[in-house]
Amino acid sequence: MIAIGLLFGIAFGFLLSAGGLTDYDTVHDSLLFRDAYVFLVMGSAVLVAMPLLHLLKWRRWVTPLGGPLTITPSKIGSKFVRGGLVFGVGFGVSGTCAAPAVAMVGTGHVAGLATIAGLFAGIALRGAWVTRATASASTRNDDQLAPGSASADVTTGTVIGL
Amino acid sequence: MRSRTSRSGRPVPTSVLVLILLASGLLIGYGARWMGGCTSGHGLCGVSALAVGSVVATATFFSTAVATTFLLHWLTGGAV
Numbered sequence: 486m487i488a489i490g491l492l493f494g495i496a497f498g499f500l501l502s503a504g505g506l507t508d509y510d511t512v513h514d515s516l517l518f519r520d521a522y523v524f525l526v527m528g529s530a531v532l533v534a535m536p537l538l539h540l541l542k543w544r545r546w547v548t549p550l551g552g553p554l555t556i557t558p559s560k561i562g563s564k565f566v567r568g569g570l571v572f573g574v575g576f577g578v579s580g581t582c583a584a585p586a587v588a589m590v591g592t593g594h595v596a597g598l599a600t601i602a603g604l605f606a607g608i609a610l611r612g613a614w615v616t617r618a619t620a621s622a623s624t625r626n627d628d629q630l631a632p633g634s635a636s637a638d639v640t641t642g643t644v645i646g647l
Numbered sequence: 648m649r650s651r652t653s654r655s656g657r658p659v660p661t662s663v664l665v666l667i668l669l670a671s672g673l674l675i676g677y678g679a680r681w682m683g684g685c686t687s688g689h690g691l692c693g694v695s696a697l698a699v700g701s702v703v704a705t706a707t708f709f710s711t712a713v714a715t716t717f718l719l720h721w722l723t724g725g726a727v
Contacts, residue, residue, distance in 0.1 A: 497687075513716065513727075516712050516713050516715075516716035517713075517716055517717065517720060518713070527686075527690055527691065530691050530695075531690075531691060531694050531695050534691060534692070534695035535694075535695040535696075535697070538692075538695050538696055539696075539697075556696045556698070558696070558698035558699065558700060558701075559683065559698075559700055560700075561699050561700050561703065562700070564681055564682055564683065565682050565683075565689075565700045565701075565703045565704040565707065566703060566704075566707050567681060567682070568677075568678045568679070568680070568681030568682025568683070568704065569678065569682050569703070569704045569705075569706075569707030569708040569711060570678070570707060570708075570711050571674050571677055571678030571681060572674065572675055572677075572678025572679055572681075572682065572685070572708045572711070573678070573707065573708035573709070573710070573711020573712040573714075573715060574671070574674050574678075574711060574712075574715050575670075575671040575672065575673070575674030575675035575676075575678060576671075576675060576686070576708060576711070576712040576715070577711065577712035577713070577714070577715025577716040577718075577719065578667065578670075578671040578674075578715060578719065579667075579668055579671035579672065579675070580716075581675075582675055582679075582685055582686040582687075583675060583676075583679055583685040583686065583687070584685065584686070584687050586672065586675070596661075596664060596665065596668055597668075599664075599665045599668035599669050599672065600668045600669070600671065600672035600675070601672065602669060602672060603668065603669040603670060603671065603672020603673040603674075603675070603676065604672040604673070604675055604676040605676060606669075606672070606673050606676065607672065607673040607674060607675060607676025607677035607678070607679075607680070608676040608677070608679070608680050609676075610673070610676070610677055611676070611677045611680035611681055612680065
């Protein structure tokens with residue numbers, strides 16, 4: 486399992502840098518609408534993944550790693566917009582996001598290490614904030630399920646929670 | 648990173664660059680955990696799975712990134 490994860494990680498990192506997504510100028514120029522490169526890469530990736538993902542789901546094909554594919558879309562909420570606004574500012578300023586930031590260090594852009602340090606700090610900060618909010622919510626109302634702790638009957642198989 | 652200096656002609660001090668990257672990394676991490684995914688998770692997987700939340704998240708962070716970049720470009724007089 487770990488070996489396969491490592492293999493896919495290497496492939497993903499390789500494709501990100503080979504696709505030029507670890508390059509600041511490439512991303513920056515696309516975000517300035519000087520060219521459509523990043524949007525075309527994202528678009529073509531989605532065009533390939535969408536039919537294959539739904540084929541897996543509809544045909545109930547068994548994935549090699551964990552049984553049939555189950556896609557569980559989460560309920561629509563304001564978190565997608567709020568989180569997206571915060572994420573987008575960082576994305577625009579640094580010209581990178583989570584995965585390419587890690588991959589760009591491998592391409593020799595050592596400054597990406599600062600982005601990664603910030604990344605983990607941000608993830609921890611959000612986690613600490615949620616824990617604090619959950620703790621104060623549970624003292625007010627013990628019966629209510631805290632946000633994010635809703636029980637899910639996860640069965641066997643590959644589950645994509647979105 | 649060198650690219651930030653190449654266009655403006657004026658080199659950005661490494662300490663400033665590190666601080667900017669730390670701060671933007673922080674926003675990326677915080678926002679990604681908040682919305683429950685990133686460009687890969689929501690933008691590629693979520694949109695492919697046609698998850699409404701992912702489509703909303705992707706539209707939001709891409710338009711915010713574009714707006715931020717245009718603002719930076721305008722504020723720096725085209726240097727960035």
